[in-house]
Amino acid sequence: MAGEYVEGEFNIHPMDQFQVIPLFGGTEVNWYTPTNATLWMGLTVVVVSLLMVAGPRGRALVPSRAQSAAEVTYGFVRKMVEDIAGKEGMKYFPYIFTLFLFILFANLLALIPYSFSPTAHIAVTAVLALAVFITVTAIGFIKHGLGFFKLFWVSSAPTVALRIVLAVIEVISYFVRPLSHSIRLAGNLMAGHAVLKVFAGFAGALGVGAVVPIIAITAIFGLELLVACIQAYVFAILTVVYLNDALHPGH
């Protein structure tokens, strides 16, 4: 699948960047094999720790640059959680903040040339979305017991038969959420990175005319920066919305 470099032809292999490759040689990937995905997810955790633990260490009244970056991020997510889920949702703020930071920095680090983007893999985003789905469902059942099923029961519908049909629809739509939650993040990231690679391939084949694709790449890179932030934000905000649904079921 790996594209070979051929002189004088279009060398466009946009999907090669998503290959999971073992770090220390070999081709076999077992569950314990350290791969480039491992490396970049680890780096994400390191960068997040650096920002959030080492950054505000000084606890200065007049914050340093790193400290104010950490504080602004914290305040931003905190306000979002408070606005949507209220005081009750603040209990789950650490989880949401962790998700947000992980996705944000995985997205941002993926924009470094020659890096690997873990969040472009549906496997990674599906695990994140499933974790959210299971957490939210568990919270719903713990908080409301069987009353959580009221989320699926449209009691305003006139007849019982209609209510059953609507219940089936509601159940399916409940399961649509983790699916679209994960597909969107992975899809956005993958599409963006693939487009970058395609334009880069044009640049390689055009000689002097390469100026045009290079300008385009610059523009797309800016857009990707926006996508990276917005997708992290959207993932976090949807988590809060689902959480809010679990805390207050019913319509």
Added chain:
Amino acid sequence: MSEDPFAERLKRLEDRIERARASRADPPSRAAAKFTQSSLAWRMVTELVAGMLLGLGVGWGLDSLFGTLPVFLVLFVLLGFAAGVRVMMRTAAEVRMGKAEGALMRGPSGAKKTGPSRPGER
């Protein structure tokens, strides 16, 4: 004449500062707003398609379980489609209320335009 000229002057100054601040606040960039709208549109599309795919999967599974091929498939594709529309409408409602992702489209000074919204509609 006035009982407290100093307080009055202070008040006038505050008004001026307020006005200046309001005029300085830069409007949210057009490109960003457009981009957010397209990202919302994508979200809705994924939800619709995910609903249909989920219905397709459930129907196919039930059919292969009972050996009644087209019955549940057709039924659940329709139900899945309805579910997709349901999720999509919920997203649209979120946008209209300026909640969730729709909040991205508001400027810092509160609700502004949230696309073609009709407030009378639920």
